[in-house]
Structure formats: C-alpha cells, structure tokens
Amino acid sequence: MTEPAAAAPIAIAPLALQGLSSTAFAALCKARGFRGAGAARDVYRGAMLEGVFDPERVGLGPEACRAYREQFDLPLPEIVHVLESDGKRGRTSKLSLRLADGLEIECVRIPMGRERFSLCVSTQVGCKMGCTFCETGRMGLLRQLSATEIVSQLLVVRHRLGLSVKNVVFMGMGEPLDNVDGLLGALAVLNDPGGLAINQEHLTVCTVGRVDGIGRLGDAGYKRLNLSISLNAANDTLRSQLMPVNRRTPLADLHDALVAYRPRRNFALGVHYCLMPGLNDAREDARDVARFCDGLGRVLVQLIPYNPGNAPLTRAPEEEEIERFIGWLREDGLPVRRRITKGRDVMAACGQLGNVELRRSR
Numbered sequence: 001m002t003e004p005a006a007a008a009p010i011a012i013a014p015l016a017l018q019g020l021s022s023t024a025f026a027a028l029c030k031a032r033g034f035r036g037a038g039a040a041r042d043v044y045r046g047a048m049l050e051g052v053f054d055p056e057r058v059g060l061g062p063e064a065c066r067a068y069r070e071q072f073d074l075p076l077p078e079i080v081h082v083l084e085s086d087g088k089r090g091r092t093s094k095l096s097l098r099l100a101d102g103l104e105i106e107c108v109r110i111p112m113g114r115e116r117f118s119l120c121v122s123t124q125v126g127c128k129m130g131c132t133f134c135e136t137g138r139m140g141l142l143r144q145l146s147a148t149e150i151v152s153q154l155l156v157v158r159h160r161l162g163l164s165v166k167n168v169v170f171m172g173m174g175e176p177l178d179n180v181d182g183l184l185g186a187l188a189v190l191n192d193p194g195g196l197a198i199n200q201e202h203l204t205v206c207t208v209g210r211v212d213g214i215g216r217l218g219d220a221g222y223k224r225l226n227l228s229i230s231l232n233a234a235n236d237t238l239r240s241q242l243m244p245v246n247r248r249t250p251l252a253d254l255h256d257a258l259v260a261y262r263p264r265r266n267f268a269l270g271v272h273y274c275l276m277p278g279l280n281d282a283r284e285d286a287r288d289v290a291r292f293c294d295g296l297g298r299v300l301v302q303l304i305p306y307n308p309g310n311a312p313l314t315r316a317p318e319e320e321e322i323e324r325f326i327g328w329l330r331e332d333g334l335p336v337r338r339r340i341t342k343g344r345d346v347m348a349a350c351g352q353l354g355n356v357e358l359r360r361s362r
Ligand code: SF4
Pocket: 127, 128, 129, 130, 131, 134, 135, 136, 137, 138, 172, 173, 174, 175, 208, 230, 351
C-alpha cells in the first residue's frame, strides 16, 4: 500500500486592508493571535489615512511585522492615466485605473467650489442597466467591484496623487444598488470612525431606482446618508424608453420604495434630471416631475444638462432651454439646483464614463 501524498500547503492570499473596517481588522488580528490592539489600530490608521501599510513604523518587532505582511496588504490599482480639465470652480480630474485582473474603471474628482472636491466612484465594471444616454450602459456589465476596489479609488486619489477629497458620491460607472454587498462594504469602511471617518453627510448613493436595493440600504440604518435618484422622465412611457429599468420597476413602485425610505425627518431626496432637448424638456415633462415628487417629502431637483457622448441621443441643451425648464419646475413648487457641467471635454461629465478605450478593452 502506498502512503497518501502529503497535502501541499494552501497559500492564503493576504487580505486587503481597505476592504475591512477597523473593527473587522482588529477582530481578525485578535483571532490570528497578533498581540496589541493599539498596534493593530495604528497599522490600520496608517494604511487608511496615509496610504502606507508599514507595520515597522508602529514599533512592532520583525516577527510580528512578518506576520502582518503575510496576512494583510494594501493593494492599489495602477493609474493608467489622468485627464484634467480646468473650469471656473477648479480642476476636474478623471482617472482610469487598472484592476488586478486587467479590467479598467474610471473615477472623477470634481471641484465643488471653495477648494472642496467630491470623488465620483465606480461600483461596477460596466453596467447592465442600459440607460440610453449613458456611455457606461453601452458596455454591459463585466463584473461587480468589491468593497476593496471601491474604497481603493479614494485611496489612490488621496495617497498616490496627493489630492484632497471631501465627499464621495456613488455615481461613477455602474448602478450601486445592483451591487449592494460591495456598496455596503465600502460604506462601512468609508464611514468608519477608526479609519477614513467620512461623515454620512458627505456620502451620496445615486440609483436609477433599484427598489430592492433601496430597501436594503434603508435596512442598513444609515440615518444621515444622502440618497439621490436618477429620474430623467416622470411618465412611464418616456422613462421606459430612456431607462430600461423602468419597464421592470415602473414609477409607482419607485415612488412607494422612496416613501418607505425615510431615514430621518429632515431627509431631502436628490432627484437628478438630465435635460435632453426634444426628449424630456417639454412643459408637461416638468409637470410630471412635480407630480412624481408629490408625497416624497423634501426633495431637491438637480438639473443636469445633457452631455453628448460618443453616440449622442440629442444635442446639449441651450442656456435658455435650461433656464426655461428650471423656471417651470420652480413654478410647480420644486426646489431646483442646476448642476454646472464639468469635465465635458475629457468625457468626465455625467453619463460620459466608460469611454471607447474601456469598451474596446472589454
Ligand atoms: S446611468 Fe448609471 S445605471 Fe444607467 S447605465 Fe449608466 S451607469 Fe448604469
């Protein structure tokens, strides 16, 4: 009888720190027999706040450092390129990042005035929602991003490029509520007081209306998180043409889900409306928006002038068309803010992520 061959040792890949909250990291360190909760806390904070995974720096001995390095790391995506565009409020920077499997995603740092910047992060490689006005929608869904890959976008901008970011908006490539696990994992890390500590007021999730995801986000109990919906049409016929999600989830169902999602009394729902001349800019379209918003509590309509991409549905609206539509919305009692177009020349504006090279790399 021959002896059974000894099993080859299974190599366990190190865990990415930026996919873990500080408490999850501390619990893993404890479970794996690492000594010193203070050292674990300092290692984690160094990684998140300075982008450096360096156990030596916190005074650990060589053995302990080796153990940390065997079990954890801080892998960040490679920066493929950064495109920049200067505007009145500051510089917009669009980053293309290469993930470990070679796929690429984009994120955009957007100036908000007074030296504050928002980072618009991706949650998926591509997207399956198929919104007709969106470049990403034309890629289809290649895969979900993990919480690690979502948080990494912020770490790259802050620590590889050395740029500040105040707000994080989940409005890049992909539908965040089609990747609820990745989204919730990322929110836990971004909002973690033991690490990045970004207040919920500075985090915004934007959805096309995945009602199942809205329910799960509500259940997660973030009371001060911002939520926006990408509405773009408030009658079912037109919205179903522009946004296929509406065929499965008509406006009445979306309305119900939004009524049920009220995390706090003073919550204001963001209602994004991309104005597309000849498609959704008639007087009746504005009335439809007001009807839809009725019963939703406080709302703020964000009017976004359409950005023609590589296969435009229509042209960009003229100034007077934008002002006229805003006037109608206000006449109908809605508070409206106009979104200043930023980064159109580098395809970094709304609906323009997922460029030709990315589609080709698919
Ligand atoms: S607008 Fe958002 S949800 Fe729609 S296709 Fe584009 S990325 Fe997907």
